[in-house]
Amino acid sequence: MALKTSEESGSPAAIARKHGSRIVAIWFILSLIIDLVVWFVWGPHMPPGDMTTTAAGQQFDFKVLTVMSVPVLLMVWVYGAYVIINFRDRGDHADGYYVKGNRKSQGLWYAATAVLVLFLAGFGTYELVVPAGAGVGEGPSPIWKPASTAHMLQVQVIAQQWRFTYRWPQFGGMETTSLVLPVNTEIQFNVTSLDVIHDFWAYQLGVKADANPEDNNVAYTKTQQTGRFVVRCDELCGIWHGAMYNYGNVVSQNAFYQWATNMEAQNASLTKLLPKYSTVYVPNDNVAGGQYFNG
Amino acid sequence: MSKGARAGLVMVAFAAAIGIILFGVFGYLRSSPPVVSAVPSATQPNTVNVTMQVDGAVGVGPHPTWVGYWIQGANGQYKQTTLLKVPVNTYVHVKLYEYDSGGPLRNPYWGKEIGTAGNVIVVNGQPVSLVNSYAGNGVAHNFDVPGLGVNVALPGVNGNAKNFCNVGPCNPSEAHNLIQFTFYSGKTVHNYRWQCFIPCGLGYLTGNGGPMQSLGYMAGFVQVVK
Ligand SMILES: [Cu+2]
Numbered sequence: 026m027a028l029k030t031s032e033e034s035g036s037p038a039a040i041a042r043k044h045g046s047r048i049v050a051i052w053f054i055l056s057l058i059i060d061l062v063v064w065f066v067w068g069p070h071m072p073p074g075d076m077t078t079t080a081a082g083q084q085f086d087f088k089v090l091t092v093m094s095v096p097v098l099l100m101v102w103v104y105g106a107y108v109i110i111n112f113r114d115r116g117d118h119a120d121g122y123y124v125k126g127n128r129k130s131q132g133l134w135y136a137a138t139a140v141l142v143l144f145l146a147g148f149g150t151y152e153l154v155v156p157a158g159a160g161v162g163e164g165p166s167p168i169w170k171p172a173s174t175a176h177m178l179q180v181q182v183i184a185q186q187w188r189f190t191y192r193w194p195q196f197g198g199m200e201t202t203s204l205v206l207p208v209n210t211e212i213q214f215n216v217t218s219l220d221v222i223h224d225f226w227a228y229q230l231g232v233k234a235d236a237n238p239e240d241n242n243v244a245y246t247k248t249q250q251t252g253r254f255v256v257r258c259d260e261l262c263g264i265w266h267g268a269m270y271n272y273g274n275v276v277s278q279n280a281f282y283q284w285a286t287n288m289e290a291q292n293a294s295l296t297k298l299l300p301k302y303s304t305v306y307v308p309n310d311n312v313a314g315g316q317y318f319n320g
Numbered sequence: 321m322s323k324g325a326r327a328g329l330v331m332v333a334f335a336a337a338i339g340i341i342l343f344g345v346f347g348y349l350r351s352s353p354p355v356v357s358a359v360p361s362a363t364q365p366n367t368v369n370v371t372m373q374v375d376g377a378v379g380v381g382p383h384p385t386w387v388g389y390w391i392q393g394a395n396g397q398y399k400q401t402t403l404l405k406v407p408v409n410t411y412v413h414v415k416l417y418e419y420d421s422g423g424p425l426r427n428p429y430w431g432k433e434i435g436t437a438g439n440v441i442v443v444n445g446q447p448v449s450l451v452n453s454y455a456g457n458g459v460a461h462n463f464d465v466p467g468l469g470v471n472v473a474l475p476g477v478n479g480n481a482k483n484f485c486n487v488g489p490c491n492p493s494e495a496h497n498l499i500q501f502t503f504y505s506g507k508t509v510h511n512y513r514w515q516c517f518i519p520c521g522l523g524y525l526t527g528n529g530g531p532m533q534s535l536g537y538m539a540g541f542v543q544v545v546k
Pocket residue numbers: 184185186187222223224258259260261262266269
């Protein structure tokens with residue numbers, strides 16, 4: 026590889042500076058263009074969407090991470106491409122310019138990458154808990170709560186091999202297989218399990234919380250758009266784990282209220298058979314039917 | 321024997337042993353209970369009939385003590401399986417002989433009869449829409465097909481009955497509930513999984529192992545075909 030090509034003149038250092046500033050210019054312009062495309066064109070389509078505040082928060086994180094990593098990737102690619110194009114052996118078989126360490130560029134590289142990594146560590150840690158726990162299960166006594174909890178909808182998520190059901194303490198403690206949520210509403214999920222460990226992952230809601238038996242795992246979110254979302258179990262839980270999913274809907278507040286009150290009336294006789302609502306749902310095996318599953 | 325012949329013999333024996341082991345492993349992995357097709361109704365259009373029984377112990381196969389289903393084929397013969405084939409866009413009329421005792425559901429919600437015609441089942445001639453598994457003989461098992469929106473809670477029989485069927489295949493002279501219901505097979509060709517909600521895997525952690533997780537016992541497929 027010959028740094029000094031036939032048309033070039035001047036000291037090796039001057040030639041190196043010329044190439045260096047060209048590389049930096051190409052890198053800067055490309056990074057700017059691609060970052061703008063990432064933020065404004067691709068960004069709004071990044072998972073998990075923006076159906077809720079927590080989903081939007083996660084989308085924002087992905088946008089920031091991608092915008093930050095594009096210049097790093099491009100520096101490597103642009104430099105590589107520039108070298109391949111410009112410093113090829115053009116037949117003179119001359120040895121290349123002997124490059125020794127360059128304090129300035131090394132220092133700059135260390136400083137820039139250190140700042141980037143430390144910033145992302147701080148940013149990531151902050152974003153893990155904002156807003157209101159970022160849609161992640163916070164255990165039975167959450168630390169990061171929504172600012173206003175006055176009009177919060179309570180939904181208990183009951184995982185069981187191999188289906189989810191939902192309980193609604195504000196609607197007579199009824200239980201349903203479908204998950205319907207009102208838009209523009211603060212929601213508290215109380216996630217629990219009746220047997221092994223499952224995981225409630227409402228993908229488009231940006232909510233994910235482990236379902237542990239005899240434990241209440243609280244996660245918050247606020248709906249901000251109507252639409253369909255999928256709920257998946259994300260903890261290997263037996264033969265039908267892969268089939269343990271269902272779809273839910275965020276609907277208008279009116280439609281939700283109608284659905285909920287209809288359900289409450291329809292399920293009244295069934296609700297009477299359910300244990301009294303509690304954030305910890307412990308199966309009762311000490312009843313007339315017998316102690317079937319302790320054998 | 322020469323050194324070469326001995327080495328050859330050892331290699332042949334080794335290859336044969338590996339072959340036999342692989343044959344056994346794949347035979348086990350590929351083994352599956354038989355598929356039984358529902359029988360078209362002689363009188364009703366778009367309707368098929370299925371007769372099944374649930375036994376507290378199936379009595380045959382590698383796990384004779386496990387709880388499981390038998391399904392009757394076109395020739396009237398019962399096969400020990402949970403693979404049921406039905407046509408698409410069809411009403412499936414099920415006649416089920418339930419021979420097992422019952423217990424409480426971990427979640428009493430699943431005592432509700434869902435997705436059958438009229439959201440009821442007929443138990444010994446009486447319509448039932450909800451079974452309280454905390455009372456009486458409890459729920460023996462569920463025939464729950466989430467993809468078709470079907471949940472049938474099967475009421476149990478008295479485990480202390482004199483003519484209780486301890487080992488399958490059982491017959492109608494023994495204590496049973498005759499349960500009938502109809503469900504719709506839907507418009508989509510698909511293998512719909514089916515499961516139980518009563519932790520009936522006795523001897524397994526919270527009753528959810530063994531038969532609860534095995535095809536041919538409490539886990540199965542409704543194969544909806546063209
Ligand atoms: Cu699960």
